[in-house]
Amino acid sequence: MPFKYVSFLSGRFFDGISSGMFMLALPWIMLEETQSGSIVALSTLACTLASFSLSPLLSTLIDRHSRKAILFITQVIQALTAFIVLIAFFYQVGNLTTLIFAQLVFWCSSDLAWKTNNAFVQENFAANEYPKITSYQEIIMQITTLGAGATGIVLLAQWGMQEFAAIAFIASFMGAISYGVMPYQRKLRLQHEASFIKQVIEIKEIFLKQKQLMSFLALSCLSYPVLTFLVKLVPIYFYEQGYTANWFAAWKLSFGIGALISGLIIRQLLIKYLPEKLMIGCVSLIALALFASSLFSAAWVIVGFALFFGLFNSVNRISRMNKMHHEIALNERGRIEGGLHMFSTFIQSISYMLIALLSHYDATQLGFSIASLVMLLAAVFMLNLYQGTQKLIDVSEKL
Numbered sequence: 001m002p003f004k005y006v007s008f009l010s011g012r013f014f015d016g017i018s019s020g021m022f023m024l025a026l027p028w029i030m031l032e033e034t035q036s037g038s039i040v041a042l043s044t045l046a047c048t049l050a051s052f053s054l055s056p057l058l059s060t061l062i063d064r065h066s067r068k069a070i071l072f073i074t075q076v077i078q079a080l081t082a083f084i085v086l087i088a089f090f091y092q093v094g095n096l097t098t099l100i101f102a103q104l105v106f107w108c109s110s111d112l113a114w115k116t117n118n119a120f121v122q123e124n125f126a127a128n129e130y131p132k133i134t135s136y137q138e139i140i141m142q143i144t145t146l147g148a149g150a151t152g153i154v155l156l157a158q159w160g161m162q163e164f165a166a167i168a169f170i171a172s173f174m175g176a177i178s179y180g181v182m183p184y185q186r187k188l189r190l191q192h193e194a195s196f197i198k199q200v201i202e203i204k205e206i207f208l209k210q211k212q213l214m215s216f217l218a219l220s221c222l223s224y225p226v227l228t229f230l231v232k233l234v235p236i237y238f239y240e241q242g243y244t245a246n247w248f249a250a251w252k253l254s255f256g257i258g259a260l261i262s263g264l265i266i267r268q269l270l271i272k273y274l275p276e277k278l279m280i281g282c283v284s285l286i287a288l289a290l291f292a293s294s295l296f297s298a299a300w301v302i303v304g305f306a307l308f309f310g311l312f313n314s315v316n317r318i319s320r321m322n323k324m325h326h327e328i329a330l331n332e333r334g335r336i337e338g339g340l341h342m343f344s345t346f347i348q349s350i351s352y353m354l355i356a357l358l359s360h361y362d363a364t365q366l367g368f369s370i371a372s373l374v375m376l377l378a379a380v381f382m383l384n385l386y387q388g389t390q391k392l393i394d395v396s397e398k399l
Contacts, residue, residue, distance in 0.1 A: 026103050
């Protein structure tokens with residue numbers, strides 16, 4: 001395997017370990033500290049609002065600066081944050097404020113790294129390499145998810161924030177080294193005619209000139225806020241029902257297994273089917289899996305359906321990424337990622353307020369039904385957009 005693959009994938013591996021273990025531990029430890037699901041939901045809402053506000057600025061940086069440097073810097077920031085948390089809890093001065101601060105930094109830096117990663121793949125790899133590298137990337141990412149889930153089953157009941165922060169610090173440091181030595185063939189211009197502010201303002205124009213494509217991509221992106229919604233909803237639901245942290249870790253593990261399966265089969269799927277059809281089918285199946293979860297209250301059933309959700313969610317996401325690799329201009333990729341991210345975080349903000357409301361009225365399980373309905377509507381609208389696009393193509397070919 002070429003060194004550019006090894007270094008890039010090792011960076012993704014260590015990034016996944018640090019953010020996976022750290023973000024798995026944070027909500028549960030915050031629940032133990034506060035005994036309140038509403039506080040956890042509201043703190044997460046604050047993180048999404050900060051991420052939403054920063055997204056236009058950070059996404060424009062992706063289109064102006066070295067994407068390798070951005071990936072490196074995000075790992076350094078996460079390592080320093082984990083180290084601060086480690087020191088705070090070592091000297092027993094860590095508290096809820098410390099946890100919220102760490103969650104905010106990891107949340108925003110991980111969002112930036114994710115958007116940069118997609119643009120980096122489009123820039124640093126050839127078109128015929130996209131299916132291969134995204135397949136490898138998904139497998140690596142889900143191995144780290146599985147690792148976080150499997151170790152979390154054992155460690156959430158035994159470790160405190162100090163131990164999780166130490167793991168996050170070491171992994172982020174190793175991730176920074178991996179990105180630092182990674183080969184990079186920069187294709188973006190080093191000088192830009194437009195100013196930074198002008199490029200930020202251009203985000204609106206970029207989206208308006210390709211409305212149907214952006215609408216289709218945005219609807220597909222709904223699977224992400226639904227995922228983050230469930231990541232907060234499920235531990236609160238399990239906690240309210242008296243289940244241990246092991247069940248939440250098992251849910252993450254099941255989700256990771258499903259996503260790992262997608263990494264193993266995605267190359268064949270992308271060769272056999274159009275990305276648009278994969279996206280529509282997966283969004284529809286996500287809605288079905290969520291609806292099935294809403295019918296049962298047993299933890300093992302919800303954990304079981306997480307496998308299917310993980311599979312369909314990942315296939316949808318990878319298909320969307322590959323469609324964007326081929327259809328989005330390289331010098332606009334960062335800002336389009338940022339615009340789609342703003343849409344996702346806006347929906348996330350609404351979903352976290354919904355979690356707080358559901359938790360307040362002891363109706364947490366209703367969240368599965370609401371998420372299912374949202375994804376069903378998304379699938380219907382995506383199908384209409386796709387059929388409309390196909391009709392336009394048929395008409396243009398006849399002319």
